[in-house]
Amino acid sequence: MAGRARFLREHKLVVVGGRRVGKSALTIQFIQAAFVAEYEPAIVETYRKQCIIDDEIALLEVEEAPASLSYSAFRDLFIKIGEGFLLVYSITSRNSFEEIRTFYQQILRVKDQDSFPVIIVANKCDLEYERQVGMDEGRDLAKHFGCKFIETSAKQRINVDEAFNHLVRDIRKYKKEQQTGRSVVAGNGRGPTGRYIQGQGSFSCGAGCVVL
Ligand SMILES: Nc1nc2c(ncn2[C@@H]2O[C@H](COP(=O)(O)OP(=O)(O)O)[C@@H](O)[C@H]2O)c(=O)[nH]1
């Protein structure tokens, strides 16, 4: 029973996306509540954080999949360990938006599933004047994937906790459904529709979070 409870509480999140979309900035802003303008670790770092989300403890392990890796077997390893994925693009880069489909297809292929817990994260929303990807486009893609959509700014700490928290909720739902043998959380047109989540949500990370 203790083992099962632990299984339900511990979640491995992987941050996926093209180069320089803000994967590191989002991760560090979520874990340490600080904006680090340039951060390129020599090794893959695993971050741990304990949060209360919807009155339930969540032990989160967050990793950033290196975008530079063309060696797809290595990226597959990240996908294998992930229980939920933040698919990050930058609103200032159309190319990074177009890469999202490929990442999601890779995830479904490696997981051998029709759907999996993911959230589409449109980062750098503070750079409105450099915008190349409309909010509607992100929202439509999320609808197509059957997942949630959120615009964030790692720099201004807009919607950062919300992005991670929404993913955790979907992972929980997915795990529970897997355990009870029911259909999965999201899926091409079968799951909940994507939606834009603006402003500060109702989640209680912030003060409730402890960096382990
Ligand atoms: N204006 C703005 N810049 C950002 C934001 N997030 C990241 N950046 C900048 O974008 C660049 C790439 O960020 P980084 O986190 O290293 O991207 P990664 O390669 O995806 O990990 C850096 O210069 C960051 O300072 C954001 O939300 N707003």
Ligand SMILES: [Mg+2]
């Ligand atoms: Mg990085």
